[in-house]
Amino acid sequence: MMEKMKVARMVGIRDMRMEQEDIPTIEDDEVLVKIEYVGICGSDVHYYEYGRIGDHVVNKPLILGHECAGTVVEVGKDVVSLKAGDRVALEPGRTCGKCWYCKTGRYNLCRDVVFMATPPVDGAFAEYVAYPADMAFKLPDNVSTMEGALVEPLAVGIHAANQADVRLGQSVAILGAGCIGLMAFKAVKAMGAGDVYITDTIDSRLQFAAKYGAKVFNPRNEDVVASIQGLTNDEGSDIVIETAGAIPSTRQTIDIVRRGGTIVLVGLVPDGEVSLNVARLIDKEAQIKTVFRYRNIYPSAIKAIADGNIDVKSMVTNTFDFDDVKQAFDYVVSNKSEVIKAVIKME
Ligand SMILES: [Zn+2]
Ligand SMILES: [Zn+2]
Structure with missing residues (x-):
């Protein structure tokens, strides 16, 4: 042609x-x-x-x-x-x-x-x-x-939920309420997550997440670690998904995750370097997983949209x-x- x-x-x-x-x-x-x-x-x-x-x-x-x-x-x-x-x-x-x-x-x-x-x-x-x-x-x-x-950004959210191995009723904290954080929110809910806590510094994004049933927190107004601990009997969240790519939220994942829980890092910190409290991570025997794009997800993502399970x-x-x-x-x-x-x- x-x-x-x-x-x-x-x-x-x-x-x-x-x-x-x-x-x-x-x-x-x-x-x-x-x-x-x-x-x-x-x-x-x-x-x-x-x-x-x-x-x-x-x-x-x-x-x-x-x-x-x-x-x-x-x-x-x-x-x-x-x-x-x-x-x-x-x-x-x-x-x-x-x-x-x-x-x-x-x-x-x-x-x-x-x-x-x-x-x-x-x-x-x-x-x-x-x-x-x-x-x-x-x-x-x-x-x-x-x-x-x-489907492309949704695939990132679904891959994050898969990496977390989210199970029915588990609590999930999502740090960052941008497109990927919200897609991860939709994915974990579709996969049966219980309470979802979402943090962001931008209130309009949090309002959007709240409309779909997330409990939302702005670190500019409150101590989000304490707030999430308070809502989980001081246990922390079963799963923490970081999508903001910010240094404070990446460090917070270790404080928010439950003992034995799973952290999934999705957001890219600008220079790549973050200092983490590894002793606390080990004490909790929590695991850190990561997400690079996605794999083998398009067919199930399309099916979830078609069936009305993910909007x-x-x-x-x-x-x-x-x-x-x-x-x-x-x-x-x-x-x-x-x-x-x-x-x-x-x-
Ligand atoms: Zn994209
Ligand atoms: Zn190859």
Whole structure:
């Protein structure tokens, strides 16, 4: 196909331009997807604002966006699982399928992963994306492509809940009420968690979480460790999931977790270094687990949305048209506390 399509390319810090380029051609095992919704992720915003995340540097123009869904318009000749007209959510990491990590099912740890919108790999702010059919997951009729785009952040929340091995009735403390913290909240509730305690320094986010039944705490107004201890007979929470990526909350996980409980670290602390009270951790015989993206979760996440067990629609606080994508990024950069999830409607 030699027709042209619109793409939005980040060409410098806080600079994004609409460009025209050829619609991609597909390999035999790929599908061509007309993209309908793309979520703006914290990582996209970070690249846009600072031009880098850790060692990943945007040093040539890059298409951002990795939370995406759309409609299949063309299938490669080896593709049997999908046909034109199917609506799909794209899992943004393509892995090698051959290494030890891939073969043992932990493909999120594959060293050869090619991940959308991670330099130099282009992402989904494009009218069309060519993608391997086995990483394009069909959406049932009652799941919209907007919900399809939200499967990606939901997958992070579900992976955190899986890593915590949450059981019926367990108490869960979630530190950070941004999109990932709230997705983890929805995941643990769907998996049977009992009381959920959520902390954040931004009241509007806490109000959002409270509306869905969480007990909420702002460390600016109270001692959140004491408050959670008070509500758990001084035992602490069975599970603590850190999603804020802040130093104080990462350190607090050890004070909030119950003896023998599980801490799951999801948020990335900016410089990577945090001092933790290891003696207290050992005294509690608590374990720390971590989350890097997700694996093998898209099908169950889509099923949970389709069955009404997890609602992701309510997470969308802002919608923008594709032509306004730069304004959307500028808006999110300057209104971080109000925006839970902004999505771009691509057509
Ligand atoms: Zn994301
Ligand atoms: Zn691999």
